[in-house]
Amino acid sequence: MGTAKRSQQSSPFAERVYAIVRRIPPGRVTTYGRIARAAGLTRSARMVGWLLHEAPADVAAVAHRVVNRNGELTGGWAWGHPSVMRALLEEEGVTFVDEYRVDLERHLWEPEDEFSERS
Template sequence: MTDTTKLSPFAARVFAIVKRIPPGRVTTYGRIARAAGAGRSARMVGWLLHHSPPDVAAVAHRVVNRNGELTGGWAWGHPAIMRGLLEAEGVRFVAEYQVDLAAHLWEPPLLTEAQDDQDASLS
């Protein structure tokens, strides 16, 4: 778990974006990185999610790789658990551990530091 009082601005933006992913939708590590202002940092997004606070971890199952595959599934013990969480929200799959991105992709808006500050004041 991460001490949220010591987050970098990038980490704070990543966590704010992930918390906005609607139920029944997914987005990718790369899309989150771009929206948070660091387009080539998809792996850093994955690392941050692995070390995220409980409120972010509770919805991190909605983040998949660029092909819709459940690459973060081992954080829950097995990708089947991540799949179950997504199916419970109505997400359809095109393969055993690959979501139907055409039907469920959510494109995060660019998150500015001003929006990030506003989100922090609401917490």
């Protein structure tokens, strides 16, 4: 396979993010910052979102469980419309405190912060 590369250079940080996202249980939600911190890069939450945009199908299948620090469906438009992601979350039993805001106090899932480095 000569053409087995492109931009999918599977960065160590990317694989770490994908691994964490895949470990997100149903009915549970996490935040980009939480994943970024668990991956080792606390201030690189932006890249997490971009990675999810280029993420494989298995990761994208659970990407709707990833929300921002506010619990808002910031990436809802990635599915075409936030209502789609909201429906998926509701299907898993996730409640919403607002139209597009999940109850983090109720479904916030914290990844294994083995690599979490504090300042």
